[in-house]
Amino acid sequence: MAELNRLTDEEIDRRIGAIKADLGESLFIPVHHYQRDEIVQFADYTGDSLELSRVSAETSARHIVFCGVYFMAEIARILSTEEKHVFIPNRSAGCPLADFAFLNDVQFVWEMIQEHHPGEYVPVSYVNSHADVKAFCGRNGGFTCTSSNVQKVFERVLKEGKRVFFMPDRNLGINTAISLGLENESSLVDRFDHGPMNVRDSRIIVWNGFCSVHTVFRVHQVRAWRKKIENVRVIVHPECDPEVVKASDGSGSTSKIKRTVEDSPEGSAWVIGTELNFVRRLERDNQNKVVEPLEESVCADMSKIRRRDLLATLMQVEDNTLDNQVTLPDEVMRDARKAIDRMLQIS
Numbered sequence: 465m466a467e468l469n470r471l472t473d474e475e476i477d478r479r480i481g482a483i484k485a486d487l488g489e490s491l492f493i494p495v496h497h498y499q500r501d502e503i504v505q506f507a508d509y510t511g512d513s514l515e516l517s518r519v520s521a522e523t524s525a526r527h528i529v530f531c532g533v534y535f536m537a538e539i540a541r542i543l544s545t546e547e548k549h550v551f552i553p554n555r556s557a558g559c560p561l562a563d564f565a566f567l568n569d570v571q572f573v574w575e576m577i578q579e580h581h582p583g584e585y586v587p588v589s590y591v592n593s594h595a596d597v598k599a600f601c602g603r604n605g606g607f608t609c610t611s612s613n614v615q616k617v618f619e620r621v622l623k624e625g626k627r628v629f630f631m632p633d634r635n636l637g638i639n640t641a642i643s644l645g646l647e648n649e650s651s652l653v654d655r656f657d658h659g660p661m662n663v664r665d666s667r668i669i670v671w672n673g674f675c676s677v678h679t680v681f682r683v684h685q686v687r688a689w690r691k692k693i694e695n696v697r698v699i700v701h702p703e704c705d706p707e708v709v710k711a712s713d714g715s716g717s718t719s720k721i722k723r724t725v726e727d728s729p730e731g732s733a734w735v736i737g738t739e740l741n742f743v744r745r746l747e748r749d750n751q752n753k754v755v756e757p758l759e760e761s762v763c764a765d766m767s768k769i770r771r772r773d774l775l776a777t778l779m780q781v782e783d784n785t786l787d788n789q790v791t792l793p794d795e796v797m798r799d800a801r802k803a804i805d806r807m808l809q810i811s
Contacts, residue, residue, distance in 0.1 A: 468772045473502070476771045480506055483778040491781065492525035493774075494540070496532035497718045498739040498766040503531050503774060512718045514591050514610050517543050520550070527551070527781045530790070531774065533559045533765050537790045538595040542797050542804065550790045551781065553773035557765045559592055561703075564654070564673025565632035567596045573653055574604070577629060577669070585629040585669065586621045590614070592675070593632055595792050595800050602802030611702050611717040613811045614640050618668070620810050628668045635678070637670030639702045639709050678703035680761045681737040686711045689735045693754065699724060700737030700758065708737065718742055725750055739763050 468476065484491060484506065494516040495507035504510060509519050513536045520528045521543035528550045530537040537552040544550060570587075577585050587606035589597050598608050606629075609617040618640055621628050630637040634652055641650040646667055654672035681704050689696055698712040699721055709715045716724065718738060725734050725746055733754035736743045740762045747755040780788055792800075 468776060471772075473771060476775050477502075477505075480771065480775050480778060483775075483782050487527065487778075487782060490525055491527045491529065491778075492520060492523045493529050493531060494520050496536065496766065497722070497742040497745075498763045499531050499769060500741060500767060501745070502771045503769055504745070506774065507531070512610070512612075513539065515719060516540070520544060520548075529553065529774070529777055529781065531769055533557045533763075534790075535559050535562050535592060535594060538792060538800075539591060539804070541790045541792055542595065542598075542800050549781075549786055551777050551788060552769075552790055553777045554768045554770075555788075557768040559765060561590075561633055561673055561675045562593050562597075565589075565593060565597055565671050567594065567600060569654075570597055570600060570631060570671075573671075574600075574629065581627075585627045586624075588614075588617055588621065588628055588630045589803065590631065590633050590636060595796050597631065598803050599796045599799035602799035602804075602806075606803055607806045608800075608803045609807055610811075611636060612720065613807065614702075615643055616810055617807060618644060622667065627666070630668060631671035632673035633703055634670050634672050634674055635703050635705055635709075637668065638706050639704075639715065641668045641670070642706060642709075675703040677739050677761050677763045678737070679705060681705070681708050681758050683707050683711045685758050686735075686737075689756070689758065693733050693735070693756075696733040696735055696754070697728075698735045698737070698758065704737055712737065722746065725753065725755060728753060739766070741766070 493506055493508045495504050495510050517539040520540040526548055528540055530540050530552050537550055541550040587601040587604050589601045589608050591608050591610050607617050618628055641647050649666055650668040650670055651666040652670050652672045678701050686698050699714045700708055700712045702715045730752040735756050735758050737758035740757055740760050743757040
């Protein structure tokens, strides 16, 4: 790494390009929308977390260098065959939202739920979670979900006469409950809370975690932009506070936000409440429209991956040094896959 630190950005980019060309179809680089431009330029595919993981599983490439945060690379590992090798350029690129729900805490709350409401709840984990939490859901008849299909998953559970135990993002859970008309039939719990003992009337239990990128957005910012730009439309991610979602014109995943802006007429004006790198890229790609961030908010963990990290990882792949892979225990992959497959069956 000391050698790489002496290289200029241009030299690093040239070396990355050369290794990509050398490895050819054996290499696949999926890149999340929130990544820096210096990484996006080398993407074989850009998208949101589950979209990237599914594409990674479908590619014929043996080496997948996943440019996102760690839980995303875990999903790619879970969905891929044994012959594939999954890497992440910076292993410290984690997810504070996922860290709100560690397996021991989830199991503690689940056991209380079962003690007081046996068999009534089905666990549902947002894909922004650790692999062992997804596996917990898989072992207990539960699901994973994304911000795109969370409502479908909730509806499936409720239609079967069960209740939802959702983790780890409180805003996504509450916003989904609101969209289903169940705002008054939901309650918050976390590892410090004995709430499950008193949720007999709650059809949806929501874990009290949040994404720091999306909780910076406020209603007063929405109002300010409406005064500043005539006929502006505001669209935000559903990890935002419910008050912000209510004050906006719409909400949706990064992929939905991207499609909405791209499909809008020339001259339309958009203010977007999600990660800044993504919003700025939308602005550059839609220059016949007005695109502004609701507020500047960057995902610090996504930003940890730099061009030097990518080059170092590609050098390992080129040298067939495979000891820095993303790996998981077989039973975790097996059970997490159950929860993911249940989600895919209804998406």
